[in-house]
Amino acid sequence: MDRRTFIKLTAITGTSATLASCGVPEHQIIRFVPDEELVPGVAEWKPSVCPLCSAGCGLNVRVMMADVDVTKDGQSGVVRKGVAKKLEGFPTHPISQGGLCARGQAAIQITYHPDRIVQPLKRTGGRTSGTFEPITWDQAIGEVVGKLDALAGADNTKALAILTGGRRSHRRLLFDQFAARFGAPAPIVYELFSDDLLRRANQLSFGAAQLPTFDLANANYVLAFGADFLGTWNAPVAQAAAFGQMRRGRVGVRGALVQVEARMTPTGATADEWVAAKPGTEGVLALGLAHVIMRDKLHPTDSGRAGALIDGWSAGLPDYNPDRVASITGVAARRVERLAHDFAQREPSVAIVGGVPLAHTNGLFTALAVNALNELVGAVSRKGGLSFTPQLVHAPAAARSSLAQFAAGVVPQVLVVDDVNPVFGAPRAMKVREALVKVPFIVAFGHVVDETNVLADLILPDHTFLESWVDALPESGSAQAVVSVAAPAMKPLFDTRATGDVLLQVASKLQKPIDLGATTYDAYVKAALAPLGDEAWSTAQKQAGWWGDLPKGAAAPSTGADAKPSPVTFVDPSFNGEAGEYPLQFLPYPSAAFYDGSLAHLPWLQELPDPMTSAMWSSWVELNPKTAERLGIGLGDVVEVTSMNGAVKAPAFLNPALSPDIVAMPVGQGHTNFTRYASGRGVNPIDILAPVTHEDTGTLAWAATRVKVARVSEPDGRLIMFSARGELRENPHEGETR
Amino acid sequence: MAHRWGMAVDLDRCTGCEACVTACRAENNIPTVGDLQASRGRAIHWIRVERYFEGEFPDVKVNYRPVMCQQCDAAPCEPVCPTYASHHNDEGLNAQVYNRCIGTRYCANACPYNVRFFDFFNPVWEKPMHLQLNPDVSLREVGVMEKCTFCVQRIAAGKDAAAADKREVKDGDIKPACVQGCPSKALVFGDLNDPESEVSRLAESPRGTKLLEDLGTAPKVTYLQGVEHA
Numbered sequence: 031m032d033r034r035t036f037i038k039l040t041a042i043t044g045t046s047a048t049l050a051s052c053g054v055p056e057h058q059i060i061r062f063v064p065d066e067e068l069v070p071g072v073a074e075w076k077p078s079v080c081p082l083c084s085a086g087c088g089l090n091v092r093v094m095m096a097d098v099d100v101t102k103d104g105q106s107g108v109v110r111k112g113v114a115k116k117l118e119g120f121p122t123h124p125i126s127q128g129g130l131c132a133r134g135q136a137a138i139q140i141t142y143h144p145d146r147i148v149q150p151l152k153r154t155g156g157r158t159s160g161t162f163e164p165i166t167w168d169q170a171i172g173e174v175v176g177k178l179d180a181l182a183g184a185d186n187t188k189a190l191a192i193l194t195g196g197r198r199s200h201r202r203l204l205f206d207q208f209a210a211r212f213g214a215p216a217p218i219v220y221e222l223f224s225d226d227l228l229r230r231a232n233q234l235s236f237g238a239a240q241l242p243t244f245d246l247a248n249a250n251y252v253l254a255f256g257a258d259f260l261g262t263w264n265a266p267v268a269q270a271a272a273f274g275q276m277r278r279g280r281v282g283v284r285g286a287l288v289q290v291e292a293r294m295t296p297t298g299a300t301a302d303e304w305v306a307a308k309p310g311t312e313g314v315l316a317l318g319l320a321h322v323i324m325r326d327k328l329h330p331t332d333s334g335r336a337g338a339l340i341d342g343w344s345a346g347l348p349d350y351n352p353d354r355v356a357s358i359t360g361v362a363a364r365r366v367e368r369l370a371h372d373f374a375q376r377e378p379s380v381a382i383v384g385g386v387p388l389a390h391t392n393g394l395f396t397a398l399a400v401n402a403l404n405e406l407v408g409a410v411s412r413k414g415g416l417s418f419t420p421q422l423v424h425a426p427a428a429a430r431s432s433l434a435q436f437a438a439g440v441v442p443q444v445l446v447v448d449d450v451n452p453v454f455g456a457p458r459a460m461k462v463r464e465a466l467v468k469v470p471f472i473v474a475f476g477h478v479v480d481e482t483n484v485l486a487d488l489i490l491p492d493h494t495f496l497e498s499w500v501d502a503l504p505e506s507g508s509a510q511a512v513v514s515v516a517a518p519a520m521k522p523l524f525d526t527r528a529t530g531d532v533l534l535q536v537a538s539k540l541q542k543p544i545d546l547g548a549t550t551y552d553a554y555v556k557a558a559l560a561p562l563g564d565e566a567w568s569t570a571q572k573q574a575g576w577w578g579d580l581p582k583g584a585a586a587p588s589t590g591a592d593a594k595p596s597p598v599t600f601v602d603p604s605f606n607g608e609a610g611e612y613p614l615q616f617l618p619y620p621s622a623a624f625y626d627g628s629l630a631h632l633p634w635l636q637e638l639p640d641p642m643t644s645a646m647w648s649s650w651v652e653l654n655p656k657t658a659e660r661l662g663i664g665l666g667d668v669v670e671v672t673s674m675n676g677a678v679k680a681p682a683f684l685n686p687a688l689s690p691d692i693v694a695m696p697v698g699q700g701h702t703n704f705t706r707y708a709s710g711r712g713v714n715p716i717d718i719l720a721p722v723t724h725e726d727t728g729t730l731a732w733a734a735t736r737v738k739v740a741r742v743s744e745p746d747g748r749l750i751m752f753s754a755r756g757e758l759r760e761n762p763h764e765g766e767t768r
Numbered sequence: 769m770a771h772r773w774g775m776a777v778d779l780d781r782c783t784g785c786e787a788c789v790t791a792c793r794a795e796n797n798i799p800t801v802g803d804l805q806a807s808r809g810r811a812i813h814w815i816r817v818e819r820y821f822e823g824e825f826p827d828v829k830v831n832y833r834p835v836m837c838q839q840c841d842a843a844p845c846e847p848v849c850p851t852y853a854s855h856h857n858d859e860g861l862n863a864q865v866y867n868r869c870i871g872t873r874y875c876a877n878a879c880p881y882n883v884r885f886f887d888f889f890n891p892v893w894e895k896p897m898h899l900q901l902n903p904d905v906s907l908r909e910v911g912v913m914e915k916c917t918f919c920v921q922r923i924a925a926g927k928d929a930a931a932a933d934k935r936e937v938k939d940g941d942i943k944p945a946c947v948q949g950c951p952s953k954a955l956v957f958g959d960l961n962d963p964e965s966e967v968s969r970l971a972e973s974p975r976g977t978k979l980l981e982d983l984g985t986a987p988k989v990t991y992l993q994g995v996e997h998a
Contacts (some may be wrong), residue, residue, distance in 0.1 A: 119949070129950055129951030130791075131785055135791050142899050144897060270952040271953070277781055284995065298785060298830075304829070523896060634794070635800075637811055638804060639817070641819060642819060686825055687821065
């Protein structure tokens with residue numbers, strides 16, 4: 031067949047196909063008139079804000095025209111709409127600085143997820159049936175208002191409970207304000223990888239209950255205790271940008287990174303030196319350094335308030351001499367001396383603590399020890415050190431119940447759930463699901479059905495961040511104050527509504543309406559930004575946020591500190607499970623792809639090879655090769671990890687960068703009900719955690735569980751590794767020349 | 769003067785975060801294949817981050833290395849292609865013409881870097897995930913090879929924008945998706961024919977190495993080694 035004949039033939043078949051479809055209405059494509067002015071093929075860039083973590087990165091969204099399937103007046107067809115095509119970091123935004131992490135880039139799939147809830151849902155069966163029927167927004171809001179009015183009528187407003195995630199934004203402030211004005215207890219905030227313990231330590235040491243900002247770009251020596259600050263902790267994008275600058279951005283100066291941890295994080299993998307201190311003893315190492323620095327007078331001793339919190343500080347920490355530190359931490363005494371000299375002399379230096387060390391039961395001691403070390407070398411509020419970003423508002427310091435207290439406490443009559451999935455993200459032994467099942471009425475906001483909102487009576491589908499006003503209140507990552515805020519980057523795809531707007535509407539429709547100062551969420555945020563001056567609101571919308579020096583009087587007052595906390599001393603971390611029966615420490619860690627598991631529904635992240643294992647679509651258990659050999663376990667073998675609280679089975683990965691005393695598992699998989707991509711995939715290590723919480727903050731000590739491990743069977747193919755293609759050669763220098 | 773596109777990867781800046789991997793997937797309409805196909809080695813990543821373990825606990829070291837098509841000047845993938853689908857273009861790129869490709873996979877066998885990927889099936893995007901697709905990048909159908917293009921669509925757009933302004937393309941005008949997204953600025957892209965460009969400067973760095981250069985492939989990606997225990 032020649033080209034000419036081919037074209038003729040396709041023309042004929044094409045025409046007949048068109049003719050055939052003319053008589054059958056369902057074969058016609060109905061095109062609705064678009065209500066947006068867009069030029070086909072030409073991209074527009076719009077600012078937005080990443081909603082995935084508390085960092086609050088400013089985004090640049092590429093918007094282009096596309097045919098979107100819609101239903102209008104009962105008729106389905108397509109309409110041209112401007113839709114988001116790609117997310118990038120907003121070039122001038124101080125947190126993202128043009129870059130964006132792997133998770134942030136995949137956030138676009140939240141908007142286009144095929145399992146999104148497209149209209150309000152009302153449960154039809156029993157509490158655990160998981161069956162829903164669609165209802166209208168008027169019905170849904172009417173029902174919520176009715177339930178709240180009933181509480182108010184019975185003078186029982188305290189029976190309203192609100193449960194939210196920890197992301198810092200005006201949305202959380204709105205929920206807080208709503209609760210306070212309604213007369214309900216302050217919302218319960220739950221984050222698996224909460225940093226509240228560090229905030230508490232910083233309040234005690236420095237009088238600032240917030241996460242620090244590190245001036246890595248000007249640092250010469252960085253000593254990180256467990257903090258995966260280039261991967262998942264605090265503001266990773268801002269920190270990675272500064273880290274690149276620290277390593278290679280200055281002429282003739284290359285800053286060094288030393289990482290102290292017992293399981294190598296991607297940050298540890300990037301470090302110049304890796305120090306495997308025994309888990310839970312990181313604070314002892316920090317004080318060992320402080321001892322040497324004071325003993326050798328390497329730095330003028332500034333016995334400030336952070337030091338005063340450490341028992342024996344003024345006497346030069348005699349209990350933390352290098353020999354004793356070596357016996358506790360497993361780090362040789364000579365190395366302690368060298369690290370101390372380097373840390374004191376390669377100024378400016380700064381120590382960072384976060385993540386695993388603070389998830390042990392003695393986490394507060396560890397944080398206070400590192401704070402004192404920072405103060406000793408003058409790293410606080412110094413170039414190349416750490417500082418506390420001025421805040422427009424602090425999260426209200428209202429006394430809140432912890433999730434554990436909620437689960438064990440009085441059952442509320444009405445529960446509102448927003449941006450949190452504790453049925454997945456809290457230990458089974460905390461019995462959150464059991465507590466939820468008892469609540470008479472639950473209303474949940476969300477994008478897709480998950481393990482928590484499937485128990486709700488009403489699910490009110492939220493716009494995604496691209497479809498609505500979105501904001502964040504970064505508490506760190508930039509030396510200047512930052513408020514990230516942006517208008518919708520595209521029109522909503524479905525019959526969803528912005529949660530902030532819904533809450534404000536509910537507030538106004540109550541029998542005794544609550545005036546929250548605005549009727550829409552954007553007006554609420556605009557009012558909150560008023561102290562920043564007249565230009566702030568319009569400036570912010572052009573560049574995904576406002577940043578700069580806070581005008582006088584706009585800064586939130588310092589959070590202050592307790593009058594006289596008693597000095598702390600090292601105690602061994604305690605664990606749930608007898609060492610005899612459960613010989614290994616269990617370490618669930620935030621996964622590079624899914625963080626705390628809230629992103630496991632995004633297929634791009636499921637197929638993202640893990641940086642340490644190259645695993646995709648899988649759960650795995652990490653064992654040191656020596657431990658594995660002792661237990662007769664090989665790569666891919668299915669093993670069972672058992673704690674006092676349950677057992678999970680997953681394939682083994684042999685990780686030489688892991689202490690032989692530890693079993694590590696990434697958090698994220700093991701969802702039972704979280705869209706087609708995550709449900710029924712792998713296992714959830716949080717399930718078997720002991721519900722051990724920190725005294726001071728009520729946060730979970732997620733590294734305080736002991737386990738035993740046993741081989742179950744041969745590899746069964748459930749560990750899927752990209753490197754199986756053969757990319758990860760054994761010789762790292764193979765093929766390098768020069 | 770013709771352009772000659774190249775890249776430099778500063779391993780001292782790379783943190784192994786894989787932002788580049790996701791950026792590439794978003795930009796280039798790379799499908800996810802799912803667990804079953806991934807377990808058969810059919811997952812597609814035009815750029816990947818390789819990880820190397822060295823030593824034993826506790827003296828263990830890990831190195832990361834982002835690897836994409838090295839855009840070789842003497843590319844082993846090109847002469848083996850019977851249909852000239854895999855060819856060298858005027859600007860030094862190893863280009864792949866999808867509708868010439870007949871799927872012999874000779875190029876993938878010849879490539880020492882394992883950066884060519886075969887489409888074992890037509891890609892599927894569950895609606896409305898198709899709305900994310902980048903209209904500037906063609907979708908690849910079953911039976912063809914695909915690979916990193918250095919974001920040829922961005923190169924074209926950068927040249928068009930410069931031409932519209934009646935000027936030459938400036939260093940830094942054009943950034944492939946991986947370079948744009950990298951938080952620590954470990955990746956640098958530019959014109960190796962421009963001696964003033966950042967990438968030319970880095971290509972001359974004493975830290976510079978080329979991957980498997982002894983095979984004679986003349987790669988245009990330079991890896992700048994980190995410094996241990998500085």
